[in-house]
């Protein structure tokens with residue numbers, strides 16, 4: 001959920017919204033914000049499932065340290081979404097296990 | 106791998122300590138490269154929307170993110186070169202290995218200042234890995250910097266300053282805070298912060314802990330319980346709360362991997378968050394020309410990180426041959442000592458002196 005009006009910071013300044021594809025659905029994100037922030041704005045909190053047990057994981061540290069938030073971005077697996085800025089037209093998918101590289105079969 | 110050699114100082118980490126170190130060294134004539142992993146430097150200052158405490162010299166009354174803006178523009182004016190979105194993955198002597206986007210290269214400098222900060226501690230309980238359980242600092246970044254709520258109904262775990270401040274800022278941003286849980290019988294954070302959330306009607310449960318978080322794919326509820334003097338849960342005191350988010354504010358640990366890798370000597374100091382690299386009053390580690398500043402040198406506050414950064418910047422500049430008046434060292438040391446006052450500050454000052462002593466012992470032996 002976006003915070004549109006903040007008592008200290010004031011109203012949200014006008015921003016450039018760009019499309020971001022998440023598991024095939026288009027959402028609108030602020031260009032340059034971390035991918036994880038764009039997902040949280042839509043209440044999307046599941047980033048990946050673990051390799052062996054398929055347990056859900058989402059943002060934990062928010063500083064690029066724990067790797068719980070990794071997803072597959074434009075075909076590249078294990079991208080830390082909390083420190084990777086959104087660019088228009090990015091394709092993000094929920095990652096299963098360690099993910100798959102484009103030329104990996 | 107491409108190589109680059111810098112006649113000057115490389116600073117790793119663009120938070121308060123790193124920015125101040127870079128600025129101070131550049132103002133004394135050093136060529137400085139500042140490496141930061143994020144899209145923009147500023148570190149944890151960027152999410153700090155409350156006003157700083159203390160005296161004028163320590164920028165009391167100024168909000169953290171403004172301090173970051175000022176430091177960044179001062180750095181630019183002083184000629185600091187900023188390498189953003191760059192991850193340092195190794196340090197040997199004064200050579201850093203870096204990954205910038207998809208390019209790996211190494212950077213050899215005359216001196217290195219590590220200002221990598223700290224990471225939030227986790228807490229182990231069933232369900233602690235569910236999406237929705239996150240560091241309080243992480244939640245604070247999303248709320249104050251990116252302006253998104255990580256959830257709507259939040260339980261805060263930890264009644265220190267981080268827990269209390271972030272609980273209040275979550276309220277300000279429109280989230281519901283169902284309560285603050287603290288394992289100790291009292292809150293260790295400042296009274297002013299506690300008073301704000303008490304006034305807002307947020308329940309505070311001291312001598313309590315989290316037993317379990319549950320949910321399908323993400324947090325839907327959490328069970329807390331009272332604990333006895335030995336931190337064991339008291340049967341029958343369990344209480345289940347409907348929340349979608351559990352924030353953990355249970356301390357920080359210095360992020361010191363690069364210092365370990367480079368071979369710096371360490372010691373364990375619980376009061377400063379764990380293992381810290383031994384360092385002199387001038388912030389030099391046991392390796393020549395490798396300095397530390399800020400939370401990596403022991404978890405304290407943004408204000409102390411700024412002063413340690415200034416000292417490291419002066420010392421590194423002097424070490425590579427820039428003229429630095431001795432009076433500037435003394436003034437920075439004095440400002441730093443004046444920040445370590447009060448019950449917590451006194452302990453930190455004591456522990457820091459111990460670290461400096463151990464550093465000197467190492468130097469004598471080698």
Ligand code: FES
Nearest residue numbers: 060062066067082
């Ligand atoms: S949340 Fe820890 S790396 Fe992104």
